[in-house]
Amino acid sequence: MLQINVDLCKGCSYCVKFCPKKILELGKERNKHGHFYAVLTAPETCISCGMCATICPEGAIEIKKEEE
Ligand code: SF4
Numbered sequence: 001m002l003q004i005n006v007d008l009c010k011g012c013s014y015c016v017k018f019c020p021k022k023i024l025e026l027g028k029e030r031n032k033h034g035h036f037y038a039v040l041t042a043p044e045t046c047i048s049c050g051m052c053a054t055i056c057p058e059g060a061i062e063i064k065k066e067e068e
């Protein structure tokens with residue numbers, strides 16, 4: 001499961017460009033710093049590859065292991 005800490009996001013859109021599934025987008029709402037932040041548009045399509053978490057310069061994305 002992907003977790004985006006929206007208040008850390010600077011809206012650079014690196015994750016949007018590098019997601020192999022093209023399921024990240026910059027949303028229409030601003031975070032508390034005034035940046036349009038990344039949102040996951042189709043969580044069910046995410047393959048948890050970790051590319052977005054790796055590429056994010058702000059460390060705003062975390063991949064959490066599913067716990068049953
Ligand atoms: S983990 Fe991979 S597939 Fe999922 S949103 Fe990030 S880059 Fe895209």
Ligand code: SF4
Pocket residue numbers: 004008009010011012013014015016037038055056057058059060061
């Ligand atoms: S790479 Fe990080 S800072 Fe840049 S848009 Fe994505 S979540 Fe935000």
